[in-house]
Amino acid sequence: MKNKLSRKRVSAVLSGPRKKIKVGHDNADGLPWKTVSRPIDSGLDGDEGILELEEVEGVEITYEQTEQGKVARFIVIDVDEQEQVLALDNATNELSADEAEDGTIIEEQVFDSENLLPDWHPFGLHPQLTKSLHHNHFLIPTPIQSAAIPVALKQRDVVGVAQTGSGKTLAYGLPILHKLLAAATRKPTSKHRPVQALILAPTRELALQVTTHLNTCLNPYSDTVKSETDDVEKPPPRVSVAAIVGGMSAQKQRRILDRGADVLVATPGRLWDIIEEDETLAKELKQLKFLVLDEADRMIEAGHFAELDNILRLTLREDQNDQIQDDLPSMPVDHDADDEDNKEKVARDQMQTFVFSATLSKDLQKNVKKRFKPKKPKNSKKDDKPASTLDDLLLRLDFRDSEPEVIDLSPNGGLVSTLTEGKVLCLSADKDVYLYYFLLRYPGRTLVFLSSIDGIRRLLPLTELLNIKAFPLHSQLEQRQRLKNLDRFKSIPNSVLLATDIAARGLDIPSVDHVIHYQIPRSADVYVHRNGRTARAMRMGFSMLMCAPDERRTARTLLGNLGRLEDEIQEMVIDLGMLDKLKARVQLARQIETTQHKSTKAKHERNWMRETAEAMEIELDSDFASESDSENPTKHQRKTQQAKIAGLKAQLKQMLSQPLIARGISAKYITSGSNPIVDDLVSGECKLCAFIPFAVLNSCCR
Structure with missing residues (x-):
């Protein structure tokens, strides 16, 4: 191993001449030491102390393994070479200082985003982000990203509405990471980091997923060849992201907060529990630079997430009328305290707010199982529009931007263009049979939504007895088991996830082929979010609504809130034999x-x-x-x-x-096909329509 001494003057260290020579370990006494004066106040007087001090410049020490053990040998750098190395170090330090200001000088020379990512290059994102985008094959920004990122980089507040699976996480995540990376130092310290960005999510799984996506953008891809420094402890990241959710160790999460995190992704319940015991965190949230509400419509529903109001109050600017002014003339003025108050006020005024969701309409949140009749005040006009979710947010959030940018890219009727819908009319007692029919007929990764946990507990043993790989996901499972079931569902191609509506929002599960509404959702926005688990990122998907006679009215009201008719969803044909x-x-x-x-x-x-x-x-x-x-x-x-x-x-x-x-089909197992038939149906290339007794009556199957 080779240790280099500092090229600056080092006291009481071995020396050598200023020409490049090799000196053995036993020739240390023969080196030309240079005597230096001893400080008078060192306390070393008389013959009992150190008699004199010597120093040397430009010595490198190498350790060689011999039969007698490890010995040291000295290499003296020539003065001319030493000056060149010092000049190179100074130039590197200057580049590092420039890079610490704007975060782009050094790394722009390494990654050519203009040629490799021409669609991302106009945004001017930090090179570390563009490098990660290229490595993860995010070569073209989605429509919501193209619309939201340029506005967000101008310090504008953004309210984004887009269909599920459209990339909303990166739409607000990339601008936040860009600004944090640009402001971060090149050599981050291990000191406590105050929270600069807070991202609130309604479910634990969504919060963990957002954390994973942001860390993927921050962590540059690693080389396939293992380097010699892999075993060395890695320095702290320039920007750190941490998740605070329920169902996991609260003590471990408190240790993470004690160490500090630049970006905090949290669920409101667990975060408020920690804030009540952590005054430091509460003060940090008062000086946030970024606040994000992901799936905002669910976050502010009546009766949900009462802790959210308490958290949002910490981010509000103080009203000058509420501040108590002391009129005593004899009290001295503390200018330092005034400066700190001014800095805190500036920090509060500069917070940027992001609100993103797939649905932002009050009409979608009406409980369709209740007869909702809004009460109008006596002096109200007939032309007054009902309150919207955006109105609720304006009341609860303190937008620093007087006119937040509203970007609405949601599809009409909540229907994604790549999604095909179908419905089955059956008795409630026969839903198990129809579900089994569909799972056999169309193998693939299927997500079955139920409104109650008891329904999942009843269906799970049935699927096991029928040799169907099914996994439960509901709120009464431990968080570790929930994550484990999600991983199993993602890794097994032909599997079923029996889930409540906690899986309806935000979860990005790759290649979900089918979504089945075993029970009608309570509101139209939940129906939209359920369908959003499939047909993501321009992939094809299929959704089936199982409707019993007593649910027809609920389904009709649900579709009516989406501006659609019940007949728009075509009924599927069943082979009764x-x-x-x-x-x-x-x-x-x-x-x-x-x-x-x-x-x-x-x-x-x-x-x-x-x-x-x-x-x-x-x-x-x-x-x-x-x-x-x-x-x-x-x-x-x-x-x-x-x-x-x-x-x-x-x-x-x-x-x-x-x-x-089946009639018209050769004697084979119905699940013997490697490609699900639904893939052909939704793509319009159905070649087996004449032989399929169970199909959506689209143009190719009539």
Whole structure:
């Protein structure tokens, strides 16, 4: 290993002549040392202290491994060479200082964005960002990015409305990262970093996803060849991003905040819990430079996220009328305090606000299951328009921009051009059969939305018995399990995710082929966000609405709030002969699940009662004991029940092994195709329409 001494004068260090020579480790005494004067106040007097000090310039020390161990050898740099190296260092330091001011000088010489990213180059983004965009193949900005980024770089407040999967995260993320990178020093320190940007998201999964996307933009791509410095501890990043969400260790998140983060992505609940115990964080939020509300319509719904109001109050500018002025003439004026107040006021006035969502209309938030009749004040005019979500935001947010830029690129009726819709009219009791029919007929990555957690718990064992890979996602799962199920769903091509509406907003799951509305959503904006999990980034997607007779009115109102008619969604044709065969499978699986659940539930209740009584030191009466003995099956009864369940499972296994033969189709398993038929239907290139009994009645299937 080679250690270089400082090229400046070093006291009490080995020396050598000013010409380039090699000196062995045993010749140190022969080097030309130069004596320097000793300070008078050093306290080293007499023969007991150090007699004299010597110094040297331009020595490099190398360690060589020999049989006697590691020995040091000295290399003296020639004076002319030394001056050249010092001049090079000074030039590098000057470049670093210039780069610290605008963040572009050095790296622009490395990455040519004008030729490699011609569509991104006019924005003038930081080279680190353009390099990451090129590496991740984001070669062309999306419409919302092209419209929002130039405005955001001019320090304007932005309200963006665009369809799901259109790249809204980078639309506000890139301007924020650009400005933070430009203001950051080239050699960041490990000191505490105050929060400069706060991004609020309604769900944990969305907050973690935003954090991942921003870190992807910040972290330059690494070389495939491992360098010699990979094992060395890496310096702190120039801009750091951290996530604060519920369901994870609060102590670990507090340690992250103690270290500091430039960009904080958080859910309102967990963030407010930490703010109540962290006065430093509350003060930092008062001087934010950037505030982002992602999926803003969900964030301000009535009855949701009460903590959001408390957080937004910290970002408000103080009203001069509310400030208490001290009129005592005898009190001295603290000019330093006035300067700090002025700086804080300037920081408050310079905050930039971003509001992004796929839907920003109050009409979409009406609960379609309730008869909503807005109350008009007595003096209201007939032409008055109902309050919108943007009006609510203007009341709750303190836009520094007098006229925020509103960019509305949302499609008419909330329907993405690459999305094809279909519906199935069936009884509520038959929805399981129709769902099983669709999953067999159209293999792929399918996201099934339900309105209740109980519905997921009922469907999950059925899918397992029917050999369908399904994973649950709802709010009562631990955060670790939720993330694990998401990863499994993303990695398995033909899988099903049974989810509540926590998965409806913002989640970017690659290649979701189908979205099934097993239960009608409560509002039109939820319907739009559910559909947004497929047909993302100009990919084709399919959405199916399962509607029972008692849900027809709800569906009609839902589509009416979107400005659409019920007949616009075409009904799908069902092969009833095939449906009857599948119904037998589902009924048998339901019988097995009911038998197992009944036995498990009875056993669980008895054990819970006994354990609770023991914990409370209560003796159970004889009636409970005798009743438990009568309900508790004997060994013979348990064996009989287990044999019955085993027989039913064997029967179901035999049924699942039999091929399903559709009319006009050769005898093959219905899932034998490698490409889902829906891909052909939505692309308009259906070649099997004459043989498909289950298809949307589009132009190619009539």
